[in-house]
Amino acid sequence: MNEIDEDHIKQWSLLFSDLISAKFKSNISFKDFESEEVIYSEFLSETVEPHWVTLCEDTTDHQPIIVAMSYPCLVATTNRFFSTSAKIYKEEIKALSFTERFIGEEISNEIVPAFATHDMQLTFIRNEMNLGLVRPFHEDDSITIYKFNWAIENETMGEMKVCHSNVL
Amino acid sequence: MNIKNKFKRIAWALLMLSAIGGALYVALVFQKDMDEIKYLPPESILKRQIRSDIETNINNALLNIIDRSDFELAVHINLNQDERTEELIKYEPKEISTSKQTKSLTPIPKINALPGLIDNPFHNESLPGFPSYFDQYDIEKDDFLTRAMFAKILSVAYQLPQDAALLSESQEIIDNSETEFNDSVSLVVNKDILKLYQSGEFRPNDFLSKASLITALVRINYPTSNYYSSDVISDLPFNDIPKTHWAYNEIKIALENKLINEDIYFNPNKKVTVEEALQTIENTPLRANTFNYYKFPKKQHDDIFKTENKQEITESNVYYNQEKTMFKSPSTKIKNISIRLIINEIILRDAITLERIESIVRSVVEINNERNDTFVISSYPFTNLPMIVRIYKWQHWQKIYFMIIVSILGYFSSVFYEKYKHHKINQNKLLLLKKQKEEKLAKIHQEEEEKSYARIKRDIVDEAVKDTAGFTLKLEKWLELLQLNQQYKDKPQAAYEKIVILILFVDFERPGLSTEIIKLFHSEHIKDTITSIETISKVETDKAKSNIIEFHENFMSSKTLVGGKTASNYIIDSAFSEKEKRNIFNINKEEPFTFVEHIPTSKIKEFIVSENEVVAAFLLNKCSEHRLLEITEVLPSASLKSIAKHLVSVRNNPCEIMDKFEEKIKDKLFIGESSESSKNKIQLQKASSVFETLPKDVRMSIFDNLQENDPDTLVQIKAEMFMFEDIEMLTDVEMQTLIFEIKDMEMLAMALNKSPKEFVDRFKQNFSERFATQFDNAVQRLEDIQDEQIDKAQYDIVRALRKLEKNERIPNLKELKRSTQ
Numbered sequence: 001m002n003e004i005d006e007d008h009i010k011q012w013s014l015l016f017s018d019l020i021s022a023k024f025k026s027n028i029s030f031k032d033f034e035s036e037e038v039i040y041s042e043f044l045s046e047t048v049e050p051h052w053v054t055l056c057e058d059t060t061d062h063q064p065i066i067v068a069m070s071y072p073c074l075v076a077t078t079n080r081f082f083s084t085s086a087k088i089y090k091e092e093i094k095a096l097s098f099t100e101r102f103i104g105e106e107i108s109n110e111i112v113p114a115f116a117t118h119d120m121q122l123t124f125i126r127n128e129m130n131l132g133l134v135r136p137f138h139e140d141d142s143i144t145i146y147k148f149n150w151a152i153e154n155e156t157m158g159e160m161k162v163c164h165s166n167v168l
Numbered sequence: 169m170n171i172k173n174k175f176k177r178i179a180w181a182l183l184m185l186s187a188i189g190g191a192l193y194v195a196l197v198f199q200k201d202m203d204e205i206k207y208l209p210p211e212s213i214l215k216r217q218i219r220s221d222i223e224t225n226i227n228n229a230l231l232n233i234i235d236r237s238d239f240e241l242a243v244h245i246n247l248n249q250d251e252r253t254e255e256l257i258k259y260e261p262k263e264i265s266t267s268k269q270t271k272s273l274t275p276i277p278k279i280n281a282l283p284g285l286i287d288n289p290f291h292n293e294s295l296p297g298f299p300s301y302f303d304q305y306d307i308e309k310d311d312f313l314t315r316a317m318f319a320k321i322l323s324v325a326y327q328l329p330q331d332a333a334l335l336s337e338s339q340e341i342i343d344n345s346e347t348e349f350n351d352s353v354s355l356v357v358n359k360d361i362l363k364l365y366q367s368g369e370f371r372p373n374d375f376l377s378k379a380s381l382i383t384a385l386v387r388i389n390y391p392t393s394n395y396y397s398s399d400v401i402s403d404l405p406f407n408d409i410p411k412t413h414w415a416y417n418e419i420k421i422a423l424e425n426k427l428i429n430e431d432i433y434f435n436p437n438k439k440v441t442v443e444e445a446l447q448t449i450e451n452t453p454l455r456a457n458t459f460n461y462y463k464f465p466k467k468q469h470d471d472i473f474k475t476e477n478k479q480e481i482t483e484s485n486v487y488y489n490q491e492k493t494m495f496k497s498p499s500t501k502i503k504n505i506s507i508r509l510i511i512n513e514i515i516l517r518d519a520i521t522l523e524r525i526e527s528i529v530r531s532v533v534e535i536n537n538e539r540n541d542t543f544v545i546s547s548y549p550f551t552n553l554p555m556i557v558r559i560y561k562w563q564h565w566q567k568i569y570f571m572i573i574v575s576i577l578g579y580f581s582s583v584f585y586e587k588y589k590h591h592k593i594n595q596n597k598l599l600l601l602k603k604q605k606e607e608k609l610a611k612i613h614q615e616e617e618e619k620s621y622a623r624i625k626r627d628i629v630d631e632a633v634k635d636t637a638g639f640t641l642k643l644e645k646w647l648e649l650l651q652l653n654q655q656y657k658d659k660p661q662a663a664y665e666k667i668v669i670l671i672l673f674v675d676f677e678r679p680g681l682s683t684e685i686i687k688l689f690h691s692e693h694i695k696d697t698i699t700s701i702e703t704i705s706k707v708e709t710d711k712a713k714s715n716i717i718e719f720h721e722n723f724m725s726s727k728t729l730v731g732g733k734t735a736s737n738y739i740i741d742s743a744f745s746e747k748e749k750r751n752i753f754n755i756n757k758e759e760p761f762t763f764v765e766h767i768p769t770s771k772i773k774e775f776i777v778s779e780n781e782v783v784a785a786f787l788l789n790k791c792s793e794h795r796l797l798e799i800t801e802v803l804p805s806a807s808l809k810s811i812a813k814h815l816v817s818v819r820n821n822p823c824e825i826m827d828k829f830e831e832k833i834k835d836k837l838f839i840g841e842s843s844e845s846s847k848n849k850i851q852l853q854k855a856s857s858v859f860e861t862l863p864k865d866v867r868m869s870i871f872d873n874l875q876e877n878d879p880d881t882l883v884q885i886k887a888e889m890f891m892f893e894d895i896e897m898l899t900d901v902e903m904q905t906l907i908f909e910i911k912d913m914e915m916l917a918m919a920l921n922k923s924p925k926e927f928v929d930r931f932k933q934n935f936s937e938r939f940a941t942q943f944d945n946a947v948q949r950l951e952d953i954q955d956e957q958i959d960k961a962q963y964d965i966v967r968a969l970r971k972l973e974k975n976e977r978i979p980n981l982k983e984l985k986r987s988t989q
Binding site: 024025075078081082084089 | 775778779780781782783785786810814817818819821823824825826828829832833836
């Protein structure tokens with residue numbers, strides 16, 4: 001099995017965007033890739049806006065991986081799926097509607113297959129609508145965060161973060 | 169047969185015999201048979217009367233006789249009475265002129281007026297002017313006697329009763345009109361003295377034969393000997409009278425009684441002269457005394473009686489002054505009486521004796537010994553009939569036959585009764601056996617039915633679990649079948665009810681299966697199925713059983729094949745892609761999201777207002793125009809406004825994920841959510857309802873605590889609570905309804921005391937003029953208002969709102985709030 005690194009994540013993001021674009025018949029892409037290492041507690045405190053979180057686990061070393069998508073990603077994807085525009089009309093998104101959660105689940109369903117294509121065997125654990133409800137790392141754990149901007153029709157709508165522990 | 173039954177049968181037989189004996193006794197004692205005493209035809213009226221008296225008396229005596237043997241009793245009385253009575257008869261004959269033609273005189277009218285005289289035309293002492301018959305018709309003694317004249321002579325000689333001349337219907341004399349003595353002819357025929365020829369003729373003008381003469385006289389004079397002879401060959405001296413001669417018996421009797429004398433020949437066909445006939449009659453014992461006068465005229469001795477001499481006497485024309493003359497009438501007294509009695513009855517008690525008979529006779533007839541009257545009673549066996557005849561004629565045969573028949577009937581009745589009892593016992597046994605058999609069969613049948621039912625249930629559940637789609641298809645087929653039935657056309661919900669019972673059954677056996685089945689249902693059936701589930705109450709066991717069995721018989725058995733639209737649609741859907749379907753069958757796939765048409769308006773409204781407005785626009789876009797109007801009417805205007813702008817940008821995006829979404833949303837809208845989050849939400853809704861009713865200070869205290877510990881929950885509770893300020897969400901009509909319900913403008917003014925102007929204006933816009941005036945006055949009167957008072961007023965208004973909500977005069981307030989959030 002390959003280890004998770006930037007290249008792998010980039011390749012994964014390509015495949016992931018391809019899968020969900022095909023699935024939702026929408027031009028979804030991930031841009032402006034960034035990576036950083038932070039303490040998990042810092043990550044939590046910095047992440048104020050609500051996120052749709054998918055918790056997975058590496059099947060070989062049981063290391064957790066979380067993929068967090070900000071709510072606008074899901075709302076914009078939903079809007080684009082049901083209309084000709086992905087534009088978000090709400091200024092502040094505090095909760096997801098039924099359809100947005102459905103879209104979120106469907107997006108999450110493509111995370112593991114996208115990793116698997118690159119010989120990275122993960123197991124889906126669960127989805128959560130609040131980052132605080134997921135505790136894959138200790139607060140003092142150093143984690144690596146890979147950030148992408150979630151763009152639809154080349155217009156950035158939100159951001160997606162892939163986090164995993166540096167502890168091996 | 170047991171002893172008891174035998175004893176019963178014997179008792180029955182004895183009882184019946186006793187009854188028969190009793191009946192016979194009553195019959196013998198109280199029913200006197202007319203044949204008890206038999207006698208020959210009477211001779212004269214007087215004799216008959218006397219004999220009748222004797223018989224009556226003897227009869228009475230015989231009632232008590234004890235004698236089981238038949239015997240004959242003969243009573244002979246010979247009375248030597250004077251031949252003439254002292255009675256004189258005055259007669260006044262008409263004055264009749266005599267002439268030489270006396271012989272041609274016609275019979276005198278009223279000839280019967282002189283009994284014993286005129287009635288006897290043969291009288292040889294004819295009074296002047298009353299010539300005898302012989303004289304009249306110039307009958308000589310040597311003349312041959314005709315049969316008719318002989319009949320007349322007999323009627324006179326033996327005083328035959330004239331009433332006997334009335335012939336019975338069976339004895340019609342066809343040639344009786346040929347003689348003037350037709351009455352006498354009828355009389356002797358009726359008395360069986362002379363018989364008719366086989367042709368029915370009497371032949372009155374034929375000459376009388378000697379055999380006929382003797383026969384007639386014997387029949388009259390010796391009636392007691394009127395039985396047939398037992399001779400085998402003729403023992404008569406007459407060579408010309410064989411045993412087979414028709415008058416054999418009578419000739420024999422005449423000979424025995426010396427009416428005729430022995431001779432070599434009898435000459436039965438010899439013609440009889442008048443004199444011979446009269447002479448023979450004279451010798452008979454029973455001739456009437458009057459016959460003494462009926463001697464043939466002695467012309468040669470007494471000229472006065474000669475016919476030819478009468479003319480001389482009658483020359484004076486009036487030949488007799490009859491007014492001064494008294495004539496003796498002929499005697500009507502009897503000379504002898506013979507009575508023959510046959511006693512052949514079983515008579516109880518006393519035996520009758522000859523002394524008793526004698527005393528009876530003497531009580532009727534005065535017998536004068538000085539006159540040398542004789543009185544003889546003789547008794548002898550009735551007859552010397554052959555034994556076989558006597559056996560044959562035994563009078564008790566009839567009783568024996570009767571008893572035998574009664575015994576046979578009794579026996580067969582007893583046998584029949586026994587058989588009937590046996591039959592009844594067998595019948596009861598058979599019925600009992602049949603009942604037991606039926607009960608056993610019913611039990612077996614019930615057990616088999618239960619086993620069968622258990623198997624059916626297992627089959628259905630297995631099918632529903634293993635092949636839910638196939639099972640759902642079968643349910644849809646059944647539904648289609650039911651809907652086609654006339655019985656369910658008027659009550660379509662009943663068909664859904666049957667389906668629902670089956671769904672509930674499989675869900676009971678495999679919880680959660682109903683959800684899968686309903687999801688697989690065609691959208692047009694989902695709403696009605698859900699509605700049926702909601703409305704259905706407790707399902708009776710029998711009803712569920714009959715439904716399950718009916719479904720099994722129709723759809724789980726290979727014996728029954730069901731086609732229909734559902735089946736064809738399924739085959740088409742399974743076999744062909746959408747494109748193929750369109751090409752081959754020209755069938756369009758069911759439009760996506762058409763289920764929205766069947767979702768309750770309140771539910772779709774609640775969903776739409778809580779949904780992404782783009783998604784909401786998408787769903788509204790899928791509704792029909794009519795449905796769209798229904799939904800938009802209930803949507804809050806703000807929501808509708810935000811949704812409407814997306815209607816033009818809705819994207820039809822048919823793909824797999826869209827189908828999946830359709831299924832998902834269908835589940836939510838038809839079945840509802842059962843997730844933890846949903847349950848938590850319901851808890852929050854309940855908590856918010858409680859908070860609404862709490863006093864403000866208490867509520868605020870709890871809220872302060874929540875704000876510190878669980879601000880998210882507080883937000884959610886507040887979002888669920890319908891507060892006074894939320895009244896703004898009501899439509900104008902609902903506002904007016906509320907104001908009318910409140911009526912108390914002072915309370916409303918109090919509640920609105922510290923409210924924003926926009927909120928107050930919202931109320932004012934819906935006031936009537938009267939309410940506006942009252943409200944303004946109330947506002948002006950408000951002074952030194954405490955917060956508690958305001959809270960109290962607001963609380964009362966919310967309570968009024970809840971009341972309206974309960975009465976369904978306004979929509980659900982929580983839903984209204986959720987839809988606006």
